[in-house]
Amino acid sequence: MDREKIYVTRSSMPPMEEYFDEIKELWDTHWLTNMGRKHEEFRAQLKDYLEVENVELFTNGHMALELLIQAFEFPEGSEVITTPFTFASTTHAIVRNRLKPVFCDINTIDYTIDVTKIEELITDNTVAILPVHVYGNVCNVEAIDDIAKRYNLKVIYDAAHAFGVKYKGVGICNYGDASMLSFHATKVFNTIEGGAVCYKDKELGKKLYSLKNFGIVDEEHVTSVGANAKMNEFCAAMGICNLRHIDSVIAKRKEVSRFYDDALRDVDGIMTRAEQKDVIANYSYYPILVDKKIYGSNRDDIYEMLLRNCIVTRKYFYPLTSDMECYKMVSYNATLENASNVVKQVLTLPIYEELDLTIVDSICKMLINNAN
Ligand SMILES: *Cc1c(COP(=O)(O)O)cnc(C)c1O
Secondary structure, three states: OOOOOEOOOOOOOOOHHHHHHHHOOHHHHOOOOOOOHHHHHHHHHHHHHHOOOEEEEEOOHHHHHHHHHHHOOOOOOOEEEEOOOOOHHHHHHHHOOOOEEEEOOEOOOOOOEOHHHOHHHOOOOEEEEEOEOHHHOOOOHHHHHHHHHHHOOEEEEEOOOOOOOEEOOEEHHHOOOEEEEEOOOOOOOOOOOOEEEEEOOHHHHHHHHHHOEOOEEEOOEEOOOOOEOOOOHHHHHHHHHHHHHHHHHHHHHHHHHHHHHHHHOOOOOEEOOOOOOOEEOOOOOEEEEEOHHHHOOOHHHHHHHHHHOOEOOEOOOOOOHHHOHHHOOOOOOOOOHHHHHHHHHEEEEOOOOOOOHHHHHHHHHHHHHOOO
16 A cells, blocks of 8 residues: 555644744844844733743753753752653653652543652652643643642643643643743644743743753853743744744644544544543644453554554653653652553554544444454
8 A cells, every 4th residue: 555654743833934924024024033032022922822921942852851950959869759651851851950850640540640648658858740741631730739739749731732732621730839831843832833821820931941041041151051042033933933823733633533522432442532621622633542351452453554654643741750760860759550451451542633533433444343
């Protein structure tokens, strides 16, 4: 079969002329990076769109998270309670700050951190909770907030998947002390590469601004060991263009998601995505869970079967970060029972703006015909 491959995602791009229009003035100003005009324009637009108090832009989501954690200046070796069911970046950002990740199990409804298991992991060394709004599913922000208040912990959200998501009418990045967003090409909203931190505390903002620019505070003063993680003007211009179209991008993804819901809901052994109450979703991923005992074949068989038919799915997020080679030395006490089960059963199906519903239909038929 020489059909073109269908990947799990495809980057949204604005009409080419729109982008050219946006970058044209860069040939007049020759100001290419270091918080130029496009950077500031994009930042203001994002703040409005996300309905947050403050936004700082970064070269990518990972550096945004890593420098955000650094900005809190936690004592070396402090413990951060987090989820292993995430992209490597989340755990890396903790460990690269010389802090200890303390893995907590996830719940089996929306795969976010299991809030009933956080408290038993808190010790005198715990400084923060770092949950992930995985697949754009909203964590139990109220319970997390309550625990954090009672134990005086910081809450830092990895909101890489949650661009534009709202909970109870409030932009999701308003919860916790700060939230990181990723604008990587594979995410719902992209700036080619890019990221941001949404935060409330202005002092934290000053640190973030300095940390992404080598720790420089002014021409003669460098007060912290910063990195280089600034967003450049071309990426900011891409953000300005893509932001104009984001609502229709999400609407198209919603159509795809609904199609999968309707076609797969009654397939025995396949669990589809559950709608969350009070949440305006962004449909950033379409995960299914495959129960081999009922469906007949397992997740890996389905992955291979679809691949033979030119459908490239992903086992996000397999393996758990706690099982990655680089984290073999990190001990943990929690059982991670749910995470260990989900990670073996989960498969994310193609979902993106331009994905034709006839292809979605054929993917569903393959899954239905393959069942017991
Ligand atoms: C994509 C992603 C990141 C990292 O973002 P980049 O912009 O790719 O650096 C971090 N956490 C999660 C959960 C992600 O999916």
